[in-house]
Amino acid sequence: MPQASSISVLVVDDQLTMRALIRNALQQIGFKDIREAPDGEEALKNLLAKPANLVISDFNMPKMDGLALLRAVRSHPPIRQTAFVMLTGRADRELVQRAVQFGVNNYCVKPFTVQGLKEKIEQVFGQLT
Amino acid sequence: MDELEAIKVTFFQECEELLADLEGGLLAMQDGNDDGDTVNAVFRAVHSIKGGAGAFGLEPLVRFAHVFETLLDALRSNEIPGTPDLTALLLRASDVLADHVSAARGLGVVDMDVSAAMAAELKIATDPNAAPAAAAPVAEAPQYVDAAPIVIGADDGMDDDDLGFDFQPMTITLDAQAADAAVLDGDVWTVSIRPKSDLYRKANETALLLRELSRLGPIQATLDDSALPALEFIDPEAAYVTWSVRVETEQGEEAIREVFEFVDGDCDLEITRGEAPVADVLASLLDIAAPAPAPEAAPVAVEIPAEAPPVSAVGPAAEAAPLAAPMPVSAPAPAAPPVAANAPAPAAAKPAQIDVPGPGQSVIRVDPERIDRLIDLVGELVINQAMLAQRVGEYGIAPSSNLAMGLDELEQLTREIQDSVMAIRAQPVKSVFQRMPRLVREVANMTGKQARLVMDGENTEVDKTVIERLSDPITHMLRNAIDHGLESPEERKAAGKNPEGVVRLAALHRSGRIVIEVQDDGKGINRERVHSIAVKKGLISPDLTLTDEEIDNLIFLPGFSTADKISDVSGRGVGMDVVKRSVQALGGRISITSRPGLGSTFTLSLPLTLAVLDGMVVDVAGETLVIPLACIVESLRPKAEEIRPLGPVGSVLAVRDSFVPLIDVGLTLNYRDRSPPPTEGVVLLVEGEDGSRAALVADAIHGQRQVVIKSLEQNYQQVEGVAAATILGDGRVALILDVDAVINLRRRGPPPPSDPTLIAAE
Structure with missing residues (x-):
């Protein structure tokens, strides 16, 4: 069982408030190593400089959206193994299908609860301790 | 829950930015300057506000934002056409949204009837066939209560798993990543x-x-x-x-x-x-981002993960998805010979250093008090440096000596530090400007005018202390420009103008000051009328000949109002004289120029900071005083025949056509009991905030200097006639004169002799 505290997370959202809320939720789950990026472009730079185990990314963002970020991560060998959870504003079937196409690990629909987010992450990594 | 409270504060700060983005985007759409991304940015702003509001249980805000967002969503997906009418509606909706945000923040209340009506309008715009009855639910929760957030993000009322297909999460192990x-x-x-x-x-x-x-x-x-x-x-x-x-x-x-x-x-x-380098990766991504995602792979890709073993290193889907372009960067073609003439290495081979701004690294939030303290300290440093320089001069050390030259360098550095520190506290005037479009809309609505606001120089920076004081004068000038400047649409049409008037609000730096201009393309000032009103109200004498400029500026006289009927907008007698007074209190000046038929321009100039002041250093009865330069009209040496006695102790000075009261500063501040003859001293003609003039008598003028303002109240106590204090190069404390107070003191007559003598301490 992986430890939440040993998993590094990059939170990608253009909204400061949402990043803070996700960070807060992740801390409640037990994550310690949490980084943030305001858009896909910054996120990619961040990951290439220092890989993370898990990316939790919003979809609709300026510059590079969540889907483009997912594609970028998957097409860059050193970081293509990064677990990727898409946080979507709505359960848009088409969007999720495309995300699946590009290798998304899981998706989570806003609004979410701390417990809900935890379950989504556990579906990827297995039960967290 | 403290942490959540902190996030809530962040949320409201972010809301301000989002509302500004929203309005900016809508205004761009109104002007036809929108590119494809503008609608999306506008949508994102409302969506983000809704998202955060949902997390904090701000129900009315969420509901209104949701209706707003739905319309924007329809607009960005071209389900409904963008029209000027629609943009106008969206702008009004953004005002209501702003009200909701303020109310959620506990600042003011939302008129729920207005909100419900607006929501109904938005719904009809989204779907003209929808029954207007749908508007009712918006008014359901009129109160903002602190609901404990259970869910994070916006409530779309949509089912979590309403995808229409079975999603299988793809598992991954940390080992594979490692x-x-x-x-x-x-x-x-x-x-x-x-x-x-x-x-x-x-x-x-x-x-x-x-x-x-x-x-x-x-x-x-x-x-x-x-x-x-x-x-x-x-x-x-x-x-x-x-x-x-x-x-x-x-x-x-x-x-x-x-x-x-x-x-x-x-x-x-x-x-x-x-x-x-990342730049190359990004460039190559732009290549692959262009073509549409391979559609034929879609149905297959959905099913593949379901069969994938849980420990599959990377989703097979990722590899199944055909990437439209090869990735030359991530896997440099090994076949390429090292000296290939057209080697693919990019010209920008340099950016190998990856600049990774972590969270919050690009912007540092600092407690303003720390910066204020820093500015204080630098002020001390400037004084200290000036003192050193003066001492060195006193000891007769040659200016070419190493010591003097080192001091020169120190002075240079000190100035640079001062400028840099002031720059930290400087803020773009945008924060004030962004409130103005709404004001213009409201005033135009109220007065039946059509007005478009054009803004320029929003990024002009000015010290925080000044920013806070800009809002009122700008509001007044804009109101005045629309209410009195612009004609009604009918009048404009008759004059061959566009029925929509243009008001331009601009900020710029000019000779160390910030200049705010408010320009309208209205009818200009009716000089004949202004002149006759001023005469009628006894503000000027009828036989006085005035230049056009002087007539224009009569509107700043107290008690002057040209509106035939007092309108809601420009207020009751609270006219431009009030604006002028508050501007002068900040060491600023305001004036107006006008061209008949073409419009008027208000020009407001203020110092860039209220931490330093340009002043004239004078000697009075052995004390050194600083008189703010902004108040001084001119300095002169009076001749005996120009001085006429007035009453038992007073006297007036004839300056050209008028008489101004002579005030001995030394007497007024109780430095001395008897005035020396004014002909022996220097007279500074000053203008008070209310436009009244006086001739201040000083013994000698030392020159002009920039001084660091020290609050007297904080360090000592308030003293009548004195605005603040400063420390001069020789270490002495000098008082900064409050010119208005001095004029008023004199009007009340000399102070009782029992007043303690105020002596500037060494």
């Missing part, structure tokens, strides 16, 4: 070598360096020859090319550096861990 990450972390280096001509002159050879590098591990070298000129322009002894080498080695950076030990300084060397 294996890949190791390649990135430990073993791959990118070395960029740009030899200088000296390298070749010293008989070194890049081929040898590359061979040396290859001893560390497998290398792939690419040559960037983009700097190579055409053959006839080549300097045979110059260096033109750059190498980019990918090295896989476990021996680390030190070992790589060692290879270049002997060419140190003869080439530009950059060693970076990891693959090629």
Whole structure:
């Protein structure tokens, strides 16, 4: 069982408030190593400089959206193994299908609860301790 | 829950930015300056506000934002056409949204009837066939209560798993990630070598360096020859090319550096861990982002993960998805010979250093008090430096001596520090400007005018202390421009103008001050009328001949109002005289110029900061005083025949056509009991905030100086006639005169003799 505290997370959202809320939720789950990026472009730079185990990314963002970020991560060998959870504003079937196409690990629909987010992450990594 | 409270504060700060983005985007749409992304940005702003509001249980805000967002969503997906009417509706909706945000913040209340009506309008705009009855639910929850957030994000009222297909999460193990990450972390280096001509002159050879590098591990070298000129322009002894080498080695950076030990300084060397520069990756991504995602793969890809073993390293879907373009960067073509003439190495081989701004690193939030303290300290430093310079002068040390020159440098540095520190506290006027479009809409609505606001120079920076004081005068000037400046649409049409008037609000820096201009293209000032009103109200004498400019500026006289009927907008007698007074209190000036039929321009200028002040240093009865330069009209040496007695003790000075009261500052501040004859001193003609003039008598003028303002109340106590204090170069405390108070003191007559004498302390 992986430890939440040993998993590094990059939170990608253009909204400061949402990043803070996700960070807060992740801390409640037990994550310690949490980084943030305001858009896909910054996120990619961040990951290439220092890989993370898990990316939790919003979809609709300026510059590079969540889907483009997912594609970028998957097409860059050193970081293509990064677990990727898409946080979507709505359960848009088409969007999720495309995300699946590009290798998304899981998706989570806003609004979410701390417990809900935890379950989504556990579906990827297995039960967290 | 404290942390959530802190996030809530962040949320409201962010809301301000989002509302500004929203309005900016809508205004761009109104002007027809929108590109494809504007609608999306506008949508995102409302969506984000809704998202955050949902997290904090701000129900009415969420509901209104949701209706708003739905309309914007329809607009951005071209379900409904964008029209000027729709944009106008969206702008009004953004005002209601702003009200909701303020109410949620506990600042003010929302008129729920207005909100419900607006929501109904938005719904009809979204779907004209929808029954208007749908508007009712918006008014359901009129109160903002602190609901504990259970869910994070916006409530769309949509089912979590309403996808229409079965989603199988793709599992992953940390081990698999670690294996890949190791390649990135430990073993791959990118070395960029740009030899200088000296390298070749010293008989070194890049081929040898590359061979040396290859001893560390497998290398792939690419040559960037983009700097190579055409053959006839080549300097045979110059260096033109750059190498980019990918090295896989476990021996680390030190070992790589060692290879270049002997060419140190003869080439530009950059060693970076990891693959090629991010810029290239991004560039290649732009290539692949363009084509549409492979549609034929869609149904297959959905099912594949379901069958994938839980420990599959990377989703097969990722590999199944055909990428439209190869990735030349992540896997540099090994077949490419090192000296390929058209090597794919990008010209920008330099950005190997990856600049990674972590969270909050790009913007630092600092407690304003710390900056204020820093500014205080730098103020002290400036004073201290001035004192040192003066002492050195007193000791007769030659200006060319090392000591004096060192002091000059210190002065230079001190000034730069002061400027830099002030720059930290400087803020763009945007924060004030962004409130104005709404004001213009409201005032135009109220007065039946059509007005468009054009803003310029929103990024002009000015000290925080001034920013806070800009809002009122700008509001007044804009109101005045629309209410009195612009004609009604009918009048404009009759005059051959566009029925929509244009009001321009601009900020700029000019000679160390910030200048705010409010310009309208209205009818201009009716000088005849202004003149006759001023005469009628007894503000000027009828036989006085005034220039056009002087007539225009009569509107700043107290009690002047040209509106035939008092309108809601410009207020009751609270006219431009109030604005002028508050501006002057800040050391600023305001004026108006006008061209009949073409419009008027208000010009407001303020100092860039209220922390320093330009002042005239004068001597009065052995004390040194500073008189704010902004108040001084002129200085003169009075002749005996110009002075006429008035009453038992007073006297007036004839200045050209008028008489102004003579005030001995020394007497008023109780420095002395009897005035020396004014002809022996210097007279400073000053203008108070209310436009009243006085002639202040001082013994001598020392000159003009910029001084650091020290609050007297904080350090001592308030003293009548004194605005603040400062410390001069020689270390003495000098008081900064409050010109208005001095004029008022004199009107009330001399103070009782029992007043303690105020002495500026050493």
